[in-house]
Amino acid sequence: MIAAIIVPIVAVVVIIIIILIAGVSIYNGIVTLRNRIDNAWSQIDVQLRKRYDLIPNLVETVKGYAAHERETLEKVIQARTMGMDAKTVGDQSRAENMITSTLKSLFAVAEQYPNLKADQHFMKLMEELNGIESNIAYARQFYNDSVLQYNTRIQTFPGNIFAGWYKFTTREYFEIAEPEARGPVKVQF
Amino acid sequence: MYNRIASNRRRTVFIIFLFIVFIAALGFAVGYFIDYRYGINSGYSILLMVFALLIAVIMSFSSYYWSDKLVLSLTGAVPMTREENPREYYMVEGLSIAAGLPMPKIYILEEQGMNAFATGRNPQNSVIALTRGIMHNLDDDELKGVIAHELSHIKNHDILLQTIIVVLVGMVTIISNIFLRSMFFSGGRRSSRRESGSGGLISIVFLAIGLVLILLSPLIALLIRFAVSRQREYLADANGALITRYPAGLANALRKMSAFSEVRAANNATEHIFIVSPFGKNSKVAFSGLFNSHPPIRERIRRLEEMSLGIGLKSESVINEEIKDGV
Numbered sequence: 001m002i003a004a005i006i007v008p009i010v011a012v013v014v015i016i017i018i019i020l021i022a023g024v025s026i027y028n029g030i031v032t033l034r035n036r037i038d039n040a041w042s043q044i045d046v047q048l049r050k051r052y053d054l055i056p057n058l059v060e061t062v063k064g065y066a067a068h069e070r071e072t073l074e075k076v077i078q079a080r081t082m083g084m085d086a087k088t089v090g091d092q093s094r095a096e097n098m099i100t101s102t103l104k105s106l107f108a109v110a111e112q113y114p115n116l117k118a119d120q121h122f123m124k125l126m127e128e129l130n131g132i133e134s135n136i137a138y139a140r141q142f143y144n145d146s147v148l149q150y151n152t153r154i155q156t157f158p159g160n161i162f163a164g165w166y167k168f169t170t171r172e173y174f175e176i177a178e179p180e181a182r183g184p185v186k187v188q189f
Numbered sequence: 190m191y192n193r194i195a196s197n198r199r200r201t202v203f204i205i206f207l208f209i210v211f212i213a214a215l216g217f218a219v220g221y222f223i224d225y226r227y228g229i230n231s232g233y234s235i236l237l238m239v240f241a242l243l244i245a246v247i248m249s250f251s252s253y254y255w256s257d258k259l260v261l262s263l264t265g266a267v268p269m270t271r272e273e274n275p276r277e278y279y280m281v282e283g284l285s286i287a288a289g290l291p292m293p294k295i296y297i298l299e300e301q302g303m304n305a306f307a308t309g310r311n312p313q314n315s316v317i318a319l320t321r322g323i324m325h326n327l328d329d330d331e332l333k334g335v336i337a338h339e340l341s342h343i344k345n346h347d348i349l350l351q352t353i354i355v356v357l358v359g360m361v362t363i364i365s366n367i368f369l370r371s372m373f374f375s376g377g378r379r380s381s382r383r384e385s386g387s388g389g390l391i392s393i394v395f396l397a398i399g400l401v402l403i404l405l406s407p408l409i410a411l412l413i414r415f416a417v418s419r420q421r422e423y424l425a426d427a428n429g430a431l432i433t434r435y436p437a438g439l440a441n442a443l444r445k446m447s448a449f450s451e452v453r454a455a456n457n458a459t460e461h462i463f464i465v466s467p468f469g470k471n472s473k474v475a476f477s478g479l480f481n482s483h484p485p486i487r488e489r490i491r492r493l494e495e496m497s498l499g500i501g502l503k504s505e506s507v508i509n510e511e512i513k514d515g516v
Contacts, residue, residue, distance in 0.1 A: 036289070043286055131279045138287035141434075146289070 027162055033150040037171055040143035041089075044174065047136045048083065048096065051129065055080045055099075058125050062106065065116035069109050076102045089172040096136070097176065103129065140174045147171045193345045193424070201350045208357045209245040215364070215398065216241025222394040252356040253349075257308040257316060260355050260462065264306075264454045266296035266318045277324060280336055281317060288340045288432050293317045302451040303327070306462040307339040308352045315343045320452065326512055327442050330501070334429060334439030338464055341428035347421055351462045359458040361402065368399030419484035426489055430496055437501030440493035444508050447486045 059073050079102045083095035107126070110116050117123075151170045154163035162168065220237030252259075271278040277295060285292045293309070296318040303323040309315030317339045319332075327335065342348055430436035446465050455467035466483045494502060503511075 040289065043289075047286075127275075131283075134279070135283050135286055138283040141287045142289045 023162075026158055027166070030150070030153055030159055030162060030166075030168055033146065033153055034168070034171075037143065037146045037150055040139070040146045044136065044139040044143055047132055047139050048092075051099065051132050051136070052080055052084060054125060054129060054132070058106075058122075058129070061119065061122050061125060062110060062116065065113050065119070066109060072102070072106055072109050076106055078102075089174055093174045093176075100133070140176075143174050147173055193347075193421075197346045197350050201353060204350070204354065204357065205249045208360075209242065209249060211361070212245035212248075212364075213238050213242040218398060219394070226394075248356075248360060249353075252353050253310060256352045256356045257310060257314065257348075260308045260352055260459065261296060261316065261318070263355070263456075263459060264298060264318065264452070266298050266316075269295045269297040269319075274324070276329070277319065277332070277336075280329070280333055284333060284336050284340055284432055288337070288344055290315075290340060290344055293340075293343060295319070297321065297324075298452065298454070300452050300454065302449055302453075302467070303446040304450050304452050304455075304467055305335050305339055305464045306459075307342045307348050308462060309343065310349045310352070311346065312343050315348060317343075322449070323446070326445055328511070330433075330435055330438035331442035331445065333433050334435065334442045335464060337429035337432040338425050338439060339429075340432060341425045342421075344428070345421070345425070347425070355458050355462060361405075362458065365399055365402030365405075368395045368402060422484050423489065423492065426493060427496070430493060435501060436493045436496035437503075440490050440497060441501075441503045441508065443486055443490045443493070444503075445512055447490075448509075448512055 055076060059076060062069070062073060076099070079095060079098040083092065083099055086092040086095045110122070153159040154168045154170065159168075217234050217238035220232075220234030223233040223237075269277065274295075274297070281295055282292050290312050293307070293312075293315040294317075296316055298304075298318055298320040300320040301322045302320055303326055305317065305319045305323055307315060307317050317336060319335075323332070323335065342351070426439060429439055433439070443465065450463075450465045450467060452463065452467035455463065460467060461483070463483075465486055
């Protein structure tokens with residue numbers, strides 16, 4: 001008689017406990033992934049800041065040899081300011097892609113000045129910038145992997161239910177947006 | 190990933206537990222025989238067991254904290270700086286960013302053979318060691334593949350288990366040597382003083398224990414194989430390829446390494462931490478096929494080549510050429 005009441009109650013309690021434990025672990029899993037994105041972002045940030053610190057130095061060095069390449073130099077400075085002011089991931093990635101491309105044209109300009117190219121200080125800056133550039137690429141890879149995992153988790157079952165309850169929103173990728181790499185290849189004859 | 194880490198933690202605890210039980214049992218056995226010989230209820234068995242237990246616990250704790258340093262000094266690895274080797278330094282820095290790990294310390298082994306290993310107790314306290322030969326003979330993509338392989342061992346927390354096993358296996362080997370040698374020494378003395386019966390019996394007991402330990406060593410080798418299963422080498426290869434996004438790099442690297450991977454400073458206790466067997470083709474270990482800690486390198490290369498879809502694989506002649514000349 002008593003067993004007939006107790007058994008279903010125990011069964012219900014056990015099921016509730018299992019659901020609670022599953023819920024907690026799903027929730028914690030999502031938060032862990034979200035924190036990993038923040039950590040990945042800070043890794044990118046460290047590398048970007050290193051690059052911001054180098055740029056004024058680089059511009060000064062180039063000025064010493066090629067002062068009249070004002071336009072190119074100003075573009076680099078402009079892109080740097082844009083990067084430092086960026087608020088969202090999208091703005092940041094656009095600004096960083098601009099810095100990369102302006103630096104490229106700066107190096108192309110430097111090609112025309114043999115004295116500059118031979119400058120020890122300039123060579124060292126180039127080397128450091130190349131190292132930072134590849135670190136940015138690696139950091140971006142880790143960041144985008146983390147975003148992919150997190151976005152997939154909160155868009156698929158059962159994560160999507162929790163995303164609705166606790167307002168988990170999808171995060172933005174840090175994109176490589178070099179226009180020439182993106183668009184269809186134009187062929188001119 | 191999380192399951193790998195949890196399983197490694199379980200295995201580490203299990204191995205340490207086994208080690209402590211083993212040493213304590215040894216202490217008890219020695220004490221028991223001494224008790225038996227003198228026939229008095231002197232309690233040597235309990236005393237020696239407690240003593241051995243204490244030593245085993247202290248050893249286990251210290252191997253948790255210091256085994257990585259022991260491994261580094263066993264293999265003769267020395268720290269490497271950014272100024273001396275910028276190429277390797279920036280590679281490790283970049284790849285650890287890509288793997289989402291703190292940057293490990295980098296050590297160098299002055300060996301001509303191409304090999305590498307990782308050690309440490311967690312990602313915050315980890316080390317990657319490269320031989321001079323591997324730095325000299327591998328191009329950038331190949332070396333990145335090797336470093337990424339080691340980084341995924343660090344990420345999966347394989348390193349603690351592998352490193353602790355070095356110490357514990359080494360310890361068992363040393364103990365079995367002590368028992369065997371003590372038998373030889375006391376055996377020599379016995380022949381001069383034939384009448385001293387007690388010394389004779391003890392040396393026989395020690396010989397017996399030594400022999401049992403020797404007989405146990407295949408079992409210990411089996412234990413190593415269980416703990417550092419071949420599966421985790423395949424897994425580290427795959428995860429490494431995921432970090433570099435270039436499986437052909439590691440595939441080409443393994444092909445080069447299979448030509449010459451000998452590390453003179455390696456021994457039975459440290460063999461399993463290396464990326465490829467440090468004994469090369471002429472293995473020193475008996476039953477090497479049975480107790481190999483590494484999966485066959487051909488199979489690892491085949492799996493990576495499959496992953497690469499044929500992109501970036503080097504031809505046999507290019508590989509041979511580059512080993513001869515260096516990169």
